[in-house]
Amino acid sequence: MTEQNRPNVQALIWTGDSLKVLDQRQLPDVSVYDEYRDAEGVAEAIATMRVRGAPAIGIAAAYGVVLSCLRHFDENPADWRARVEADSERLAKSRPTAVNLFWALAQMKAVLDQPSDNPLPALRARAEKIHADDIADNRRMGELGADLLQGAAGVLTHCNTGALATGGYGTALGVIRSAYRRNPLAVYAGETRPWLQGARLTIWELSQDGIPATLIADSAAAWLMKSGAVNWVVVGADRIAANGDTANKIGTYALAVLARQHGVKVMVAAPTSTLDPGIESGNDIEIEQRNPNELLPACYTENSLITAWNPVFDVTPAALISAIVTERGVILNPSEHGVRSLLQ
Template sequence: MHDSPIPNIAADLADRVRPLRWTDAGLEVLDQRRLPDRTEYRLCAAADEVAEAIRTMQVRGAPAIGIAAAFGVVLAARRWFRENPERWKRLIEADLETLARSRPTAVNLFWALERMRRRIADLEYVPEPALLAEARAIHAEDIAANRKMGELGADLIGQANGILTHCNTGSLATGGYGTALGVIRSIWQRALAGSGDARPHIFATETRPWLQGARLTLWELVQDRIPATLICDSAAAFLMQQGRIQWVIAGADRIAANGDTANKIGTYNLAVAARQLEVGFMVAAPTSTIDWELPAGDRIPIEERDAGELLPEYYRGKERLAGAWNPVFDVTPKELISAIVTERGIVHPDQESLDKLRA
């Protein structure tokens, strides 16, 4: 464990924040539980340590979880090939299962693991170089996809005075740049470069109970010197009612084949309010977030975390008297979504449109 400074990216919005860094010793994970007070990277030298970092939300955000899992496979292959080069492919299966169990909702996790499995099947010799190249490719492709989505989303939004975003969908939640926050970055980059007139004010929900908006999104926006205002989750509908928001931009942890979308708890509330108040509602997510095997959102597994994350300290140990329900995600029906922005294009959220994105 060691502290590592993150450079300020305000001058050129160069997007140098990275939640994951590969080294010869293993995967360094920026512990997002410590932000914004400390920028502390933790070294994961084994697959089970990567799984624990995902489970305990040291690393979070669907794309970042998938990337971390890919590097976890590299660490597993390193261990098992060293210990038993004849049976490493069989022995690695337990680690793959451990990684798969770390979080249930973000489909990018399973997508990345399946991609690494296919690469494993092709290997006959020392596996680490090929698997490391694949994990690095997943990481690089995510950043490129985010930048493409940023440009497409900025094109769609055009002029807007106010944008509301929920949870954290920036560099910290991805390989870099961000999905929904990447769209916001692109809008501001255009304005600062003189190629766009819009300089919308950004509002971020606090995003209880982990406060990803208050701790992480606001931190990223401050790094970029993008004007931002934090609001409590329950103030969002009132803010829209005041006419101060033209677009809500959200990310996604899983998109069903019909366009229904799972995202951080509270997203559905925002989509309902946006529809009622005629505010645009955009989902920005890479195509790796689309679960083609899942026909509709009611089939998306929703993670529920420990009630202790929600209850004040006073109620700990009194759960029978003062319990808590702590779902981490909710599902927004496709009818409430104005557009889904992916690296392959912008689509209307219906199955026919989404099918055009299949590789």
């Protein structure tokens, strides 16, 4: 990756024999990188949300496979392949919803399946290409999305979809970056409970770029839309079904319903690696459920009468989405066209 294309904010730094992961749970107060030299550590970083965002998860997993091969190829010449496959399975189980994870692992498996006396150079090259391509795709996506935002006075985004969630630049936040550079517009970010990715990460990223932004409570979105301050809701995606139904951070569906009520358009920005034509509709997308303790006050113990329902994602029907923006092009009214044509 050239210095010119290197993003200002880096969630992942590849050193050649280790992966440095920015611990996003501690942002914006503390900026700390954890360094991993094996696939097990990378899988834990994904599962514990040190790294999050569908594209970034896929990139981290690709590097995890490289680290696995680095560890096992020389140590276990007789069965290194079985050990790498076991590590790939561990990585695949780290988060169930984001399809980019499985896409990246499939890319790495394709390299491993090629006959070679030493697979390491090819694995390194593929992981680095996945990373570099993601940044280039984000920038292309940003320009295509910005075309749709021409004339918009304001946008509302949800969760974090910037450089922290990708290889660099961002998907939905990349669209906002590109649009703002053409013509400044009002940017609003929902806090995004329960992990507060909007309050902790998106606002911080925008401040690093010198883009003014306004944080709102998630529950203020309807009133903001009624005020006429925003023309678009711009979000990312963790998986998009063949019919255009989109899984994204919990709360996205509610925003899309509110947007329809108030005449606000909804844009989903995601790379084509997020498209899953093997899933017909959002009904077939597995939704990750996280520990209730992430929501509950500490006084409620395991044996308490009180528990919590903690889905990480929800599914927005394609009928509520105005446009899906990818690096390959734009799908307007995806409920009418689906996504398969973009992949052909």
